[in-house]
Amino acid sequence: MNRRTFIKRSIGSLLTFIGLSGGTYYYSKEIETHLLKVTEETISSPKIDPIFNNFKVIQFSDTHIGFHYSLNQLKELARKINALNPDLIVFTGDLVDEPNNYHWGQELNNILLSMQATYGKYWIYGNHDHGGYGTDIVYEVMEQSGFNLLQNSHAIITKDNSHFTLAGVDDVMLGNPDLTEALNEANPNLFTLLLAHEPDYADTAAEFPIDVQLSGHSHGGQVRFPFIGDLYTPLLAEKYVQGKYYLNDDKFKLFVNSGIGTTRLPYRFLCKPELHVYTLQNQHI
Template identity: 40%
Template sequence: MNKEKGMNRRSFIKRLVAAVGGLMLFAGLDAFFIERRLLRRCDIAVPLLDMPSAFDGFRIAHFSDVHIGHGLTANDLRLLTERINEAKPDMIVFTGDLVDDGMEELAETTEMLALLQAPYGKYAVLGNHDVRGKADPDQIIEAYRNAGFIPLVNQRVTVRHKNAEASFTLAGLDDNWRRPDWEKTFGERQEDGLVIALIHEPDLADQAKEYGVSLQLSGHSHGGQVRLPLVGGLLYPPCGRKYPDGLQKVEDSGMLVHTSRGIGTTILPIRFLCPPEWYILTLREK
């Protein structure tokens, strides 16, 4: 009897080990070959107190963290550009990390980004991978321009409604790993009202709230890139840990920050329970 119990126990352990091993193998194959290619669109309503009524329903396509050269090629962006154009957003914004410390496919990437269209324009900022290693931020800024994007590097523009006397401010900060100039970007503004900020690192929202920003759009965190049930993201980068994913309220303020999970990957070319996402943000009066 004891011998039979021992055999059953060993058989159960073998089956358990096989099941765990199979699950780990499946998760690894999914993370490397499948999930990082499952591009997903997310629609989010963003209620804002100080938004001009004329912009109620204004739609912004937000994407981030392409990381060309790290498991993603310029040609892989074709599906993204097609889907964004099909959505017909009013404006398109990209919140940094165009490359992954390399410049090999910058020309081809520029051609892909040039396909994007929006009546209120396309805007972009730099990310930390755009300003370090082999990346050349000046060339990336020029690539933005060649693709029809307006690079906002410690700059702001006034976005005016085409059919009404209404406007809002769109500002973009240089990356935190380079030369962010808060005063030049946000200080001494003559106009009041809605301010939307493009800042690659989401946790800088705690500083942005001091400059009258209503909504910050960011990337950088990748949503953790690998997520586990009940645990969430396993690894977040510096300045991407407090507001790592989705639409969140900034601490001790009425400001909102939206953090994109991004399109590409970094460190390891894998995603698990965290597919690449791009977003349609619909601005609403609160």
């Protein structure tokens, strides 16, 4: 840890202790964690066929069910997602906080199954999905719920004989990501959207024929303060924490979702749970 980071975290920890010990404690634990922010972004590219104009992709991430996030909350999230009429739904990892301690049941499957998208539902592994012996059971739950796994693989999304590529890599921390394998036999001339749980993987992905990366993992820091920003983010979410970033001379875009649930600490402060709605548009050269 360098000196600047140490000072930032020390001041932030003091503010957290003072603030969360006072009146903001109740707000950060009981109110903001329930305040869903819907972030709308337009993704424009000359590689997007005009057939896909206004095509709507919804991303949710990091539900961490079981750690202060309930099935009732997930049910409400599913209702809100469906109300947005998505063409495509993507989940970028960390379904359950501790798979080995979670009481799995059919209700979770039913809620995930209730999410509807015209062109399908896709997901990738996060570190919590692989952790706690969760790899197989999370796969089974998502498979039974109609979500298609992209684990170092890709799918071709087709509409009226026009296409774009949706790719996904395995979790970087606890899996075996292989972007070369994920793009094997993919057409580099098609618009390509990548799902990668850890946002800092963008530095690797930007070297491939990829246009946009969607990530989670960071939770936006969960607790943020004015002028200081996030106090702590996990490994591989330290460089790219929240919002959108442009790499490779703006040819590569990264969007980092702040997640739905919480982990480690059940608080959110100035960092609401986030649902992303991306609208595709052809960009004329």
